[in-house]
Amino acid sequence: MSKNPLKNIESINLGGGHRMTPQRRLVFDVLMKSQDHPTAAEVFMRVKNSMDSISLATVYNCLDTLVSAGAIKQVNLDREPSRYCGNLEPHAHFHCESCSSVLDIELNEGAEASKSVIIPKGAKAEKFEVAVRGKCPKCARRKN
Amino acid sequence: MSKNPLKNIESINLGGGHRMTPQRRLVFDVLMKSQDHPTAAEVFMRVKNSMDSISLATVYNCLDTLVSAGAIKQVNLDREPSRYCGNLEPHAHFHCESCSSVLDIELNEGAEASKSVIIPKGAKAEKFEVAVRGKCPKCARRKN
DNA sequence: TTTTTATCAAGAATTATTCTAAATAATAAT
């Protein structure tokens, strides 16, 4: 299903005395089942199906913790709400200008982002990010 | 100084009945003089030196208009406030995780972002964006 | 147990940005 090598959340070490909790487990599970890069509010709604008492603040906390632990990725495109992604493989994102949906896109082999860019002297590059903006297949098909 | 081919704002066609105004002129001039990708609030402070009566809302309006006209670029990185950039040449951005500064970085020739990525069938890609995150030269030099 | 530490939940607070409405200014039409 998802490309996350973590079989299940039990194998995640949250680090620093952080505990695995039912809430964190559920948030992680929702992301493993999602292909659509949900926002925190969307994760909240989905998690509520399994645990009605959970709060939005807790969902934010869980997402932050999981991102810090490297179990999921946070995706920020333009000024829109953050989205979350369970796919830990290196990949880029396609962002639809019409419907705001986000699609994972594969990186071509040998086309390392690190080689496409000239890093300033003395700077230490840590992460590379490629984003494409345009119309997703659904929206491109529509006339208007 | 800047890599914007528009010699001055008079040559900009804002389109759609939009007028060139003193405020828009000043906002554009500030960006032409800036290499540091200022936020709207920073542009506001700089413009205030020349026109004390200008309001923050107007700076936002002017920035939006200039972005729509293609005279400047808006740069959104992570969840931070939008920054604005007078450099219209194709380039990428380096984003310092310590001090949040943004540096323009050059793209290697032949390393077109469009070739490094596999666009989904049916999607229409319009813009490509490459961002690098890490420590800028200043921050990399510091111990901590 | 008792103590410590982490977590959760609800709602308040924050902050960048957008919206509203009234005043002003520029342009077009008469």
Added chain:
DNA sequence: ATTATTATTTAGAATAATTCTTGATAAAAA
């Protein structure tokens, strides 16, 4: 020129995503 139209500016209110605060709960350590 005068009037009518349209765009712009401004101040402040509104919005919305996210973070913070606080008290209660729960787990882990002593």
